[in-house]
């Protein structure tokens with residue numbers, strides 16, 4: 341039985357939840373109000389600050405909003421899509437529509453929380469409320485805490501608590517009662533074009549990602565057919581081993597409940613696929629983990645999670661930083677990864693770790709510069725995950741990679757791209773190098789280089805640093821700050 345609605349009308353404010361299926365705020369709104377208006381703001385505060393006018397994220401969001409608007413119209417509703425500052429526009433729209441409340445799904449990023457607090461205050465001045473809902477995460481804020489009631493800062497106990505707490509209700513779809521509840525506002529038409537927003541149509545073709553909830557459904561269906569192989573395939577960048585759902589999870593064209601539900605059901609129902617599905621669920625739990633870290637420790641946006649690491653004296657100069665950004669470090673796996681990022685807006689997870697580690701621990705560049713570069717380029721950029729993973733790699737974060745563990749970029753290459761398929765794809769100038777030479781061209785014999793048409797320093801750079809020397813410098817840099825309990829075990 342559905343109780344009588346408590347509100348005459350409310351406004352659902354879409355943000356990073358661009359779908360109508362399994363949407364917590366929309367579901368609650370259609371159950372608690374007689375009439376539901378919908379809005380997505382092309383927020384000038386976000387868009388105007390973006391440095392690139394051909395940003396792929398804007399193209400992804402725009403295409404996804406076009407689909408959302410169509411879906412809402414098909415269900416009898418409408419979508420307001422102003423191009424304005426959301427801080428001012430949402431209270432103004434709420435007033436124009438005469439709604440009693442605004443419903444939105446929670447965001448954990450400090451800027452978004454500050455924006456929502458401002459909107460809440462403006463709404464309150466007109467006796468309206470902002471109701472927020474958990475939707476991005478399976479568990480959020482203080483739902484999982486240690487026995488002492490503190491937020492977790494170590495992943496494994498967090499994961500164990502997450503799995504212990506999980507019940508069918510946590511993954512149940514938040515269904516909406518769309519028919520008869522959605523307001524078909526006439527004034528809502530007129531979705532701005534990308535050009536109208538001040539952006540060029542960035543190509544999503546090379547990303548392998550189709551925007552919108554329909555794109556997410558197709559990607560999920562595709563991944564469901566290979567989830568069994570995830571655990572074994574996910575570390576090899578030349579394989580199609582991971583889900584490629586990150587942009588969809590970022591912008592909410594698929595819900596986390598649907599994704600985690602797929603993993604959970606597969607684990608229960610299909611013993612042959614349980615390991616793959618379990619490994620994938622683990623990654624989704626990492627995503628929740630970083631949300632709660634950012635929520636409880638917003639200072640990580642600018643600072644090391646462990647304050648002593650804010651004192652690291654970085655040695656990397658502009659030349660090294662540019663070489664990394666432009667894929668010219670002379671280490672093929674790193675350069676291929678950076679080329680993939682530049683051309684597609686996505687980078688394989690193993691390579692994100694290798695490239696990030698190389699910047700910080702081989703080139704001696706502050707992790708924050710690398711983090712910002714990823715933030716600018718990644719289609720799936722998510723502050724919580726990006727910051728958490730950069731700090732993990734740089735050993736400055738909670739539950740991070742120990743500072744004395746340093747990826748060897750050649751060993752990683754030999755292990756995860758053994759036949760050099762990934763490198764050859766992104767660095768065609770090295771394609772003819774045989775065998776192991778592709779992983780470290782500077783070690784190749786001159787005749788092999790000549791036969792492959794590679795002139796080092798001309799067709800492909802010499803290494804920006806010697807890994808062993810850089811490693812020793814990094815160990816000294818971190819050791820200078822270390823506390824006794826962090827020291828590596830002696831033989």
Ligand SMILES: Cc1cc2nc3c(=O)[nH]c(=O)nc-3n(C[C@H](O)[C@H](O)[C@H](O)COP(=O)(O)OP(=O)(O)OC[C@H]3O[C@@H](n4cnc5c(N)ncnc54)[C@H](O)[C@@H]3O)c2cc1C
Pocket residue numbers: 574582583584585586587589590623624626627630687688689690692693696714718720721722723725726727729730733
């Ligand atoms: C330095 C660095 C920066 C990163 N920056 C981001 C980022 O900005 N946005 C982002 O979504 N992921 C980030 N990741 C995590 C991970 O690399 C990507 O989520 C993954 O590569 C996306 O591809 P996929 O969807 O095929 O992943 P899958 O392997 O299929 O994983 C499924 C989903 O789980 C989540 N996930 C996977 N790994 C992680 C992780 N380590 N931490 C948090 N969530 C995870 C993502 O939502 C992903 O879509 C980063 C990792 C590193 C090492």
